[in-house]
Amino acid sequence: MNDRFIDGNVVVLYAIYKSSSTQVGLPDYILRRVRMCLDIYRIIIRSKPDKNKTAIYLVTNLDSIRNIKDELQNAGIGEDSIMVDTNSKNLRQTCDGINRFVKDRINPPKIYFVGSVWQRKSFDSIVPRKLKGYVVQFEGALDSRSVVEIDNENALDAPKKGIQFYKKQAKDKAANLLLNILFQNNRKSGR
Numbered sequence: 001m002n003d004r005f006i007d008g009n010v011v012v013l014y015a016i017y018k019s020s021s022t023q024v025g026l027p028d029y030i031l032r033r034v035r036m037c038l039d040i041y042r043i044i045i046r047s048k049p050d051k052n053k054t055a056i057y058l059v060t061n062l063d064s065i066r067n068i069k070d071e072l073q074n075a076g077i078g079e080d081s082i083m084v085d086t087n088s089k090n091l092r093q094t095c096d097g098i099n100r101f102v103k104d105r106i107n108p109p110k111i112y113f114v115g116s117v118w119q120r121k122s123f124d125s126i127v128p129r130k131l132k133g134y135v136v137q138f139e140g141a142l143d144s145r146s147v148v149e150i151d152n153e154n155a156l157d158a159p160k161k162g163i164q165f166y167k168k169q170a171k172d173k174a175a176n177l178l179l180n181i182l183f184q185n186n187r188k189s190g191r
Contacts, residue, residue, distance in 0.1 A: 006135060007107035008053030009044050012098060013037040014115040015060040015068055016089065017153075026067050029116060032141040034071045037114045040139060041077060044112075053109070057101060059085045059094050091122050091157040095130030102134070111136040116143040118150050122157035 015030050026034070037056065045051045056077060060068055065084055072082060083101060088094040102109055111131065113123065117140035127136050143150065 006110050007105070008050050008055070008109035009048065009112065010055050010057050010098070010102060010109045011037055011040050011044070011112045012057045012059065012094070012114060013068070014091070014094060014113065014119070015058065015064060017061070017064070019061070019063050026064065026071070029141070029143045029145055030064070030068070031071070032143070033114050033116065034068060036139055036141045038072070038075045038077075040112050040114065041075075054081065055109075056082045057085065057098060058082055059088050059097070062086050091119070091126050092130060095127060098131060108134050112139055113137065114139045114141065116141055116150075118143055118154060119157065122154065126157065 013033060015033055017027060017030055019027075041054065041056065044054050048054075056072060058065075058068060058072075065086065069079070069082060069084075073079060085094065085097045088097050098111065102111075111134055113127070113136055115123065115138070120138060120140055123138050127138075
């Protein structure tokens with residue numbers, strides 16, 4: 001992280017989901033994320049000196065904007081505190097959108113990411129690279145969907161194997177070879 005002073009807070013509510021034609025309202029797992037977002041927002045408002053510089057960055061599909069915004073506004077969050085992103089389709093694109101949202105600030109905000117608990121692995125592989133220089137905290141809401149549904153949605157954010165992956169793999173292989181040679185020599189000399 002840079003030496004810059006953290007100023008303000010952004011709570012990212014990651015609420016992308018596939019709605020069905022028979023569904024009325026928000027699914028339970030999205031409502032859990034909304035509740036967690038509201039809990040974090042309330043904690044910030046009660047405890048941080050920069051509480052007035054707190055924004056909700058809502059990432060969702062076009063069909064859900066009104067329902068989610070209603071939930072947030074019914075809880076007392078003003079419309080001017082809610083930034084909506086309907087262009088992002090996965091976590092990588094969300095990080096790009098957050099970068100555009102906060103890059104013009106003199107001092108970076110603290111970022112709270114509210115998603116599902118199963119997104120932690122994707123979060124850990126994508127966010128440190130995409131939001132380098134920012135303090136980002138993951139908050140996972142419970143998700144009681146089936147494993148198949150979660151795996152299908154998780155495929156959108158599957159970690160890409162970039163140069164860092166292959167460097168780490170090469171280092172691990174070299175370390176294993178060295179350890180094998182050392183222990184093999186110890187075994188031969190110890191007999």
